[in-house]
Amino acid sequence: MTRVPYQQxxxxxxxxxxxxxxxxxxxxxxxxxxxxxxxxxxxGWSTDGADPASSGAMASLSTRLSEHAGWWRDxxxxxxxxxxxxxxxxxxxxxxxxxxxxxxxPPDRIAAVGPILDDLVTHLLGLAKRMSSIGxxxxxxxxxxxxxxxxxxxx
Numbered sequence: 001m002t003r004v005p006y007q008q009x010x011x012x013x014x015x016x017x018x019x020x021x022x023x024x025x026x027x028x029x030x031x032x033x034x035x036x037x038x039x040x041x042x043x044g045w046s047t048d049g050a051d052p053a054s055s056g057a058m059a060s061l062s063t064r065l066s067e068h069a070g071w072w073r074d075x076x077x078x079x080x081x082x083x084x085x086x087x088x089x090x091x092x093x094x095x096x097x098x099x100x101x102x103x104x105x106p107p108d109r110i111a112a113v114g115p116i117l118d119d120l121v122t123h124l125l126g127l128a129k130r131m132s133s134i135g136x137x138x139x140x141x142x143x144x145x146x147x148x149x150x151x152x153x154x155x
Contacts, residue, residue, distance in 0.1 A: 019130040024139065025082050027127060028075040029089035034120070035069035037095055038062075041102055042113065051106035057154040061113065064149045071142045110155060121150050 019027070039062045045051070046058035076086065104112040128143045 016130050018132055019127070019136065021077065022082065022085050024136075025076055025085045026089040028072045028139070029086055030092050030094070032069045032072035032076070033090065033092070033095055034098065035065045035072060037099060038113075038116070039065035039069060041099065045106075045109055051109055054106075054109045057110060058113075060154045061117075064153070068146050068149065071145065075139050075142055114155070117150055117153065121147060 042058040042065065043062040046055045046062055098116060101116055102112050124143050124147055128140060131140050
């Protein structure tokens with residue numbers, strides 16, 4: 001698919017390239033996997049008893065991230081023409097790198113999760129700038145919902 005420059009509203013900002021269908025499949029697949037992996041990890045932390053002070057926050061974050069994973073998965077087109085892209089996007093080594101940041105002592109759990117979620121917010125803000133207000137409406141709504149959840153997250 002050919003990339004089309006995405007027009008910004010201001011002339012002093014260079015145009016961003018619009019998100020293609022293939023790039024959307026890649027992004028949404030990786031976002032779903034990231035949210036699933038984080039939800040699973042934080043759910044384990046919420047019930048292991050190692051840090052009772054953070055267990056409530058971990059349970060809340062796990063529930064939110066699990067819901068986000070479903071929203072991202074719903075944005076992935078099921079076309080057989082995109083199957084190879086979905087397969088290539090799945091199982092990214094970046095996911096292992098992110099999860100490695102969660103290898104911390106129990107009292108440091110909240111401090112370890114914060115930067116990961118902050119990076120996710122930054123990534124989503126950049127992704128939203130590449131989405132069209134017409135063709136990417138449902139995905140833009142998911143971005144707004146996820147950002148609202150992450151802004152209002154427990155600490």
